[in-house]
Amino acid sequence: MKLASVTALAVLLAATAAQATCTYDIDSRVQVRHERLREFERSLAARMGVSVNDIDAPVSPLAGVKWRIQGRSRVGLVWGTWLTWDEGYTDSQGRFDYVDPDKSCIRRQVRIQVAFENDRQRVAAPAGWPMLLGAVLVGSAASAPSPWYDVFLAEVGSTNLTFDDPIVFRAPAANDMPIPPTLGEPLSRTRAEIWVLVSRLRSAMASLGAEYAFDPTPLIVVYPTDIREISNAEEQSFADPIHPNNPVYIHRNADGTRDQGNVKTVLHELMHVWAYQNTHGEDAMLLELVMSRDTHACKDETLAPFHEAFAEYASQQVFEMLFPGLPVDSEFSSPARPLSRRTLTSGVDCLGDRVMDDEHDLEHCENGWMSIFHTLTMGAPLFEYGDPVGGGVTALGDSLCREATKRLAIPAMSCGVSFADLLSVFLGANAVDKGDDLRAADLTLQEFLARAVDLDVLSAAQMRDTKDLLDPEGSLEAEDTSLCEWKLNLGLPNFSL
Numbered sequence: 001m002k003l004a005s006v007t008a009l010a011v012l013l014a015a016t017a018a019q020a021t022c023t024y025d026i027d028s029r030v031q032v033r034h035e036r037l038r039e040f041e042r043s044l045a046a047r048m049g050v051s052v053n054d055i056d057a058p059v060s061p062l063a064g065v066k067w068r069i070q071g072r073s074r075v076g077l078v079w080g081t082w083l084t085w086d087e088g089y090t091d092s093q094g095r096f097d098y099v100d101p102d103k104s105c106i107r108r109q110v111r112i113q114v115a116f117e118n119d120r121q122r123v124a125a126p127a128g129w130p131m132l133l134g135a136v137l138v139g140s141a142a143s144a145p146s147p148w149y150d151v152f153l154a155e156v157g158s159t160n161l162t163f164d165d166p167i168v169f170r171a172p173a174a175n176d177m178p179i180p181p182t183l184g185e186p187l188s189r190t191r192a193e194i195w196v197l198v199s200r201l202r203s204a205m206a207s208l209g210a211e212y213a214f215d216p217t218p219l220i221v222v223y224p225t226d227i228r229e230i231s232n233a234e235e236q237s238f239a240d241p242i243h244p245n246n247p248v249y250i251h252r253n254a255d256g257t258r259d260q261g262n263v264k265t266v267l268h269e270l271m272h273v274w275a276y277q278n279t280h281g282e283d284a285m286l287l288e289l290v291m292s293r294d295t296h297a298c299k300d301e302t303l304a305p306f307h308e309a310f311a312e313y314a315s316q317q318v319f320e321m322l323f324p325g326l327p328v329d330s331e332f333s334s335p336a337r338p339l340s341r342r343t344l345t346s347g348v349d350c351l352g353d354r355v356m357d358d359e360h361d362l363e364h365c366e367n368g369w370m371s372i373f374h375t376l377t378m379g380a381p382l383f384e385y386g387d388p389v390g391g392g393v394t395a396l397g398d399s400l401c402r403e404a405t406k407r408l409a410i411p412a413m414s415c416g417v418s419f420a421d422l423l424s425v426f427l428g429a430n431a432v433d434k435g436d437d438l439r440a441a442d443l444t445l446q447e448f449l450a451r452a453v454d455l456d457v458l459s460a461a462q463m464r465d466t467k468d469l470l471d472p473e474g475s476l477e478a479e480d481t482s483l484c485e486w487k488l489n490l491g492l493p494n495f496s497l
């Protein structure tokens with residue numbers, strides 16, 4: 001083409017644009033309807049005092065997700081390359097907007113995409129499956145991309161474009177207008193709900209105090225994960241103890257018959273992350289995972305039982321904060337209360353075969369540490385739980401697993417040891433200095449409580465009495481101590497034991 005023709009063409013295009021421009025005005029918000037993680041709906045129904053059948057699944061904004069608006073036009077007979085016109089992050093209500101009053105009025109396609117990603121959290125798709133190679137985890141989630149989802153697609157001609165409907169990840173209904181397939185696809189909907197769960201967990205932890213907030217960021221959840229080298233029967237979700245971000249891998253097998261994309265698993269794994277970020281020496285957890293394919297129950301070392309118990313205990317604590325109205329003790333398979341001495345020393349089903357009859361046993365077993373944490377922070381006196389006391393000593397299984405130590409739970413409330421106080425034992429005297437964090441050598445009952453005393457979470461007398469109360473073979477009951485002056489604070493109910 002000669003130079004003169006190019007100039008003429010440029011002038012012609014400019015003239016056309018000046019004569020006819022179209023306005024594109026997009027003002028939308030991105031949301032998810034909680035149809036997969038049912039705790040959102042059940043908690044709402046419980047707070048309203050109605051059945052879940054009487055309410056619609058609640059809708060949450062997808063706050064802080066990445067969005068971009070792209071367009072493309074025809075080049076000859078085919079569509080050209082997508083060009084990004086604008087991008088950003090949704091606000092706290094999931095809102096974003098884009099206005100251009102000066103678009104050329106040509107036929108083109110416009111799409112909106114979102115990705116569950118910002119600098120604080122990411123819900124990723126697996127970038128190739130992670131693999132276990134010997135004891136090494138191969139396949140880093142740090143590079144696992146959060147996929148772009150097409151959430152809006154339109155073809156426009158010489159007209160304005162106005163779009164102000166909400167964009168909702170949800171199950172398509174029978175009489176629906178067609179929606180982009182990714183909005184209705186189960187895995188993307190679960191990822192969207194996990195996004196909300198991670199956001200709320202981060203807020204809940206930060207609400208306890210800035211020092212308890214998750215760091216470093218982003219928090220990464222990879223869903224679904226299916227490691228080829230591990231059989232489906234054995235595979236579990238896990239949090240990587242080695243990677244600086246401690247990415248969480250949530251297991252789902254290929255045909256979806258085993259799917260751990262649920263609230264309790266995600267919270268459990270994320271609380272592992274919190275512990276890994278605030279302790280030293282947790283790398284050995286990976287070896288435990290690889291060698292025994294299991295980090296639960298009782299172990300020779302205290303590391304795995306401590307971390308497993310903390311993750312479960314802490315996930316119960318945050319579950320209570322995030323889903324008010326749902327009774328945490330019956331929601332979880334592990335009891336959310338101290339175990340009775342009778343349970344500890346009988347080695348019943350819930351504890352595996354292990355009989356815990358001294359302090360040493362407690363700290364080597366997941367249920368032992370669970371009982372320690374719950375004893376320290378029990379939020380309500382035991383009698384409020386309405387445990388039938390007495391019952392035959394032959395009672396086994398779940399009822400005995402859920403039998404709290406009879407009067408043990410009473411002092412905690414007036415001791416005033418809160419969940420945050422317990423977390424402060426991890427951080428040490430200087431919450432900012434990582435060198436102060438809990439070490440593997442501190443993971444015994446003696447050292448953990450001694451650290452709590454150093455930090456003024458407990459007095460020396462309270463530490464002594466707490467240890468006596470926890471002793472599976474001891475006989476001290478809360479009412480026999482002046483541990484927390486509980487009689488003064490609570491008044492003594494008339495209950496017979």
Ligand SMILES: [Zn+2]
Nearest residue numbers: 268272308311
């Ligand atoms: Zn775990």
